[in-house]
Amino acid sequence: MKICVVGLGYLGATHALAMAKLGHEVLGLDLDTNRVDYLNAGKVPFHEPGLQESLREALSEESVTFQTSFEMTEPAAVVFICVGTPQTSSGQTADTSFVFSAGESLAKIILPDTVVVGKSTVPVGTAEALRDQMSEVAGFPVHLAWNPEFLREGTALEDSLNPDRIVIGSWDDYSSQKLKEVYKPILDRGTPLVEVDVPTAELVKVAANAFLATKVSFINAMAEIAEVSGADAVDLAKAIGYDDRIGNKFLRNGIGFGGGCLPKDIRGFVARAEELGAGEAVSFLKDVDAINQRRRARVVTLAEQELGRLNDKKILMLGLSFKPDSDDMRDSPALEIALQLAKAGAEVTIHDPMSLDAMGDKHLELRREHDISVAAKGQELVILGTEWAEYNSIDPVKFGAQVKTRLIIDGRNVLDVAAWQTAGWRLIALGRNVHN
Numbered sequence: 125m126k127i128c129v130v131g132l133g134y135l136g137a138t139h140a141l142a143m144a145k146l147g148h149e150v151l152g153l154d155l156d157t158n159r160v161d162y163l164n165a166g167k168v169p170f171h172e173p174g175l176q177e178s179l180r181e182a183l184s185e186e187s188v189t190f191q192t193s194f195e196m197t198e199p200a201a202v203v204f205i206c207v208g209t210p211q212t213s214s215g216q217t218a219d220t221s222f223v224f225s226a227g228e229s230l231a232k233i234i235l236p237d238t239v240v241v242g243k244s245t246v247p248v249g250t251a252e253a254l255r256d257q258m259s260e261v262a263g264f265p266v267h268l269a270w271n272p273e274f275l276r277e278g279t280a281l282e283d284s285l286n287p288d289r290i291v292i293g294s295w296d297d298y299s300s301q302k303l304k305e306v307y308k309p310i311l312d313r314g315t316p317l318v319e320v321d322v323p324t325a326e327l328v329k330v331a332a333n334a335f336l337a338t339k340v341s342f343i344n345a346m347a348e349i350a351e352v353s354g355a356d357a358v359d360l361a362k363a364i365g366y367d368d369r370i371g372n373k374f375l376r377n378g379i380g381f382g383g384g385c386l387p388k389d390i391r392g393f394v395a396r397a398e399e400l401g402a403g404e405a406v407s408f409l410k411d412v413d414a415i416n417q418r419r420r421a422r423v424v425t426l427a428e429q430e431l432g433r434l435n436d437k438k439i440l441m442l443g444l445s446f447k448p449d450s451d452d453m454r455d456s457p458a459l460e461i462a463l464q465l466a467k468a469g470a471e472v473t474i475h476d477p478m479s480l481d482a483m484g485d486k487h488l489e490l491r492r493e494h495d496i497s498v499a500a501k502g503q504e505l506v507i508l509g510t511e512w513a514e515y516n517s518i519d520p521v522k523f524g525a526q527v528k529t530r531l532i533i534d535g536r537n538v539l540d541v542a543a544w545q546t547a548g549w550r551l552i553a554l555g556r557n558v559h560n
């Protein structure tokens with residue numbers, strides 16, 4: 125099928141390549157010239173395992189092309205809207221302006237039988253307004269469906285090609301049939317298909333992210349209790365996780381969730397529910413957010429407890445991205461902690477296997493160091509902020525010889541406590557009862 129994907133960020137670029145892998149002929153549209161030039165040159169503008177290879181493959185097979193102009197020489201049967209919906213700078217709501225401007229431009233180039241499919245995460249009710257706006261501009265009733273995406277950064281392509289489920293929300297049978305054709309290879313493998321109305325499809329996405337955020341904050345709340353009662357939140361998570369009604373996934377306590385999705389989605393959800401007069405229903409998400417923020421503050425407090433006044437204290441932050449295998453630092457707990465420590469007067473060095481270059485000329489108050497053993501020199505406190513695999517293979521004995529003080533806060537609970545303690549480190553693990 126001829127497919128068009130509008131918006132070539134994380135979601136759109138991945139989706140375009142997933143569509144090409146399924147055998148479709150894909151046109152990717154984005155107004156950002158740099159991004160389009162990059163992609164046409166076979167380069168992915170962000171770090172995502174496997175995407176680079178798939179892009180080169182798709183370009184050489186000519187199954188994908190990218191352009192900045194909103195025109196299609198051959199009409200696409202299905203157009204996916206994958207533009208971003210960031211948090212507004214003035215408040216907590218999701219900014220849907222990119223969705224509506226993409227809709228307006230598309231309405232001028234689509235045909236009456238084109239199916240437009242929203243994939244962006246939007247406040248419930250957006251699709252209906254978009255359908256009305258597009259139909260008015262196009263001069264015919266536009267077929268619009270909603271098909272949320274659940275990919276995670278770090279495993280984006282894999283998640284797109286092997287989803288747990290496909291959710292299709294539509295007002296008409298024609299649109300859902302077209303979408304089922306698009307996903308035929310995936311559906312033929314027995315992947316569950318959930319067909320719903322459009323508001324449900326919009327809600328599914330934010331509800332899923334709200335649930336995941338709640339799960340992480342739940343275990344982080346338990347960590348707070350563990351810290352004042354001498355209990356151990358990691359053992360607790362293990363014990364409750366064996367109950368398969370609870371499950372052990374998304375139950376890792378630490379410095380909390382970040383990224384371009386979970387934090388802004390729970391805030392946007394609360395804001396939308398309030399607009400709809402049902403704010404109380406999800407007001408608990410404000411606590412979920414607050415618990416998450418408190419974990420970041422906790423690390424700063426621990427640093428102060430250990431070091432006294434932070435002025436001129438040398439602190440090393442290991443990891444900056446919001447999760448490993450990603451160079452994304454949006455709402456990253458590690459980065460925010462590093463900035464708070466620097467603000468309190470500490471001399472903060474940052475190390476990350478992937479994100480240092482992506483930082484450009486931002487946050488120059490943080491000293492960047494690519495070589496981890498150079499970074500370690502003279503440090504009075506080390507904080508593990510992102511659980512990159514390479515940090516697990518640090519030899520605590522050799523590493524201990526570089527630093528000034530063998531003091532580490534494991535913000536992700538991944539280090540081998542006994543090995544670090546045997547090497548003479550004082551190790552503080554969030555929510556854990558480790559005797560130093």
Ligand code: UGA
Nearest residue numbers: 273274275276277340374375376380381382383385446447
């Ligand atoms: C999230 C969802 O998991 C995806 O399903 C969704 O499609 C995506 O948002 C989106 O809306 O586009 P992602 O932001 O890539 O995916 O990251 P996650 O893997 O969900 O992790 C989010 C944060 O939670 C990370 O900072 C991670 O460190 C933290 N986390 C996760 C924990 O602190 N503990 C856990 O047990 C799990």
